[in-house]
Ligand SMILES: Cc1cc2nc3c(=O)[nH]c(=O)nc-3n(C[C@H](O)[C@H](O)[C@H](O)COP(=O)(O)OP(=O)(O)OC[C@H]3O[C@@H](n4cnc5c(N)ncnc54)[C@H](O)[C@@H]3O)c2cc1C
């Protein structure tokens with residue numbers, strides 16, 4: 001058994017931390033306040049090679065393992081979840097389907113810019129009436145000659161409306177009991193990107209509803225095999241769960257660091273608040289949760305990198321880490337007292353941002369469903 | 382253009398430095414990082430090399446340790462490194478360090494040598510000038526902007542009031558200030574490639590020095606005593622009764638900042 005990251009992974013973690021501290025942390029409060037998607041910063045993340053980490057060198061990628069990607073996501077989340085989800089969704093939901101299911105022509109066409117971080121891709125699975133039950137998708141795509149004609153709508157799609165979004169991969173019904181995956185370039189007539197949502201957190205992350213009105217794309221934009229859409233997105237979501245767990249780990253780490261520092265520095269009744277067991281023990285719990293989340297996350301990432309089954313481990317990691325992150329942000333906010341309730345306090349932002357970790361890419365309930373089915377229990381979907 | 386960049390490995394300034402009690406030399410752990418001030422030299426070196434289809438070789442003298450600091454500079458894109466690491470060098474002062482580095486650089490050949498203006502752990506601020514003397518080439522120092530055109534190198538030399546324009550023909554020594562360029566972050570690809578890049582480790586003897594010429598024996602400079610920095614005094618608090626600005630101006634004038 002070996003719990004050590006490689007020297008290269010450690011060196012890379014340092015670089016990403018330095019990048020996050022210098023290029024993201026000083027501005028995160030402002031982006032949160034103004035709901036600004038910082039395109040320039042995302043392009044810098046691209047220059048650092050973050051979007052290309054796990055992809056083949058022939059498309060400009062770094063051929064890093066999944067563990068290394070998780071390290072980058074964790075380090076970004078430690079200072080700002082919005083930028084972490086921009087990377088996580090960009091890689092896991094945006095690029096991954098094309099890298100895994102794309103034809104050589106599709107890869108040639110889309111991957112170089114996406115991998116370099118010059119453009120972003122989004123993945124449109126969720127619909128206003130189909131979230132956890134994503135198989136209930138109502139969006140339809142009908143083949144008309146050489147074109148798919150798409151009608152329907154998608155909800156809550158990350159990275160779908162930025163200045164650098166080049167495409168959205170969507171799931172659509174292509175027959176009675178048939179779901180397929182289709183690539184829709186961002187500028188396609190008939191695709192409407194709706195105004196951004198007013199979100200509780202992740203203010204600097206780009207999220208839109210999408211509408212398709214007789215939106216036509218070439219027949220060749222079908223991604224992978226017709227009718228395989230359901231299996232494709234389930235597999236994509238398994239990877240995504242580990243990456244979201246890595247995000248939650250970064251959030252936990254941030255809560256731990258901020259809380260311990262504040263508990264030492266803030267005084268009340270003539271002593272640091274950390275001299276009270278009530279506060280010190282909260283910090284001890286934060287340390288414990290952070291450590292547990294990190295172990296579960298990197299165990300799942302390691303299983304995936306070894307080519308071993310990881311579905312159960314991914315669901316366990318995502319469930320635990322997301323719940324722990326929500327608890328940790330609440331407790332850290334408590335340690336900060338009244339200042340914790342101020343929007344500009346980093347743990348306050350983390351508190352608002354953390355809740356979605358229990359909802360996106362499979363809710364807590366869906367994770368429990370996956371885990372209990374993995375235990376062989378006859379629970380229904 | 383063949384570019385030599387000085388890259389000093391130093392103990393992480395974020396960790397407390399340890400001095401050996403007898404000689405007051407810095408105890409150098411296995412984990413040393415690239416001196417932050419040398420990141421600017423590496424970046425300028427890479428940019429000049431990219432523009433001239435040249436190469437960047439790093440030169441360093443220090444206990445090699447795990448070479449983490451050197452690998453940092455290689456991960457940014459430098460082509461290779463030469464590190465002089467030898468117990469015989471223990472206690473070498475700045476001039477001896479310059480002699481050692483000069484010989485290593487000479488042996489490799491160079492058009493331009495780039496260094497920082499002063500290291501973070503030693504802060505002598507003399508080594509590059511010593512290098513220029515030993516290599517018998519001009520020194521362009523305190524560059525805040527650098528331009529290269531054929532055989533000519535032109536800089537803006539930082540002065541208290543602005544800058545001087547200074548020019549020299551190659552070969553030359555150049556020192557760069559922080560802020561001359563924005564150093565790039567190493568990418569993961571860069572970090573992986575750094576593992577494969579050549580790192581040549583030399584001893585003093587490899588460079589033709591005998592034991593009396595280097596180390597404490599060869600050095601005229603030694604550290605007589607070390608005194609801890611006095612604890613910072615509490616600042617003066619000026620209550621504003623409408624006239625506080627006078628008091629503040631007075632203090633600023635005394636400190637000669639206005
Ligand atoms: C900021 C943000 C970004 C997002 N980004 C994307 C994106 O990029 N792409 C994308 O496709 N989607 C995205 N989503 C959508 C997200 O994945 C869904 O919101 C999520 O899967 C839940 O679906 P829903 O909202 O329809 O909730 P529902 O499925 O309606 O769930 C409502 C509640 O019922 C529970 N529930 C549902 N079914 C069961 C069951 N069988 N057993 C027990 N409990 C159940 C759920 O756990 C939940 O608590 C994003 C959402 C947000 C808020």
Ligand SMILES: Cc1cc2nc3c(=O)[nH]c(=O)nc-3n(C[C@H](O)[C@H](O)[C@H](O)COP(=O)(O)OP(=O)(O)OC[C@H]3O[C@@H](n4cnc5c(N)ncnc54)[C@H](O)[C@@H]3O)c2cc1C
Pocket residue numbers: 387388389390406418419422440441442443444470471472473474475476478482495496497498499500501502503504505506507508509602603604
């Ligand atoms: C008392 C004493 C004991 C010492 N003991 C040792 C020892 O045991 N082992 C040992 O290896 N060195 C030793 N040194 C050398 C020391 O670490 C410095 O390298 C040397 O004194 C230069 O001084 P500085 O760092 O203040 O240089 P500065 O003149 O401030 O440096 C300017 C620039 O020169 C370059 N530079 C300086 N030093 C180096 C270097 N070593 N390698 C690459 N580039 C460099 C950097 O670009 C730096 O920014 C010792 C020095 C002294 C004074």
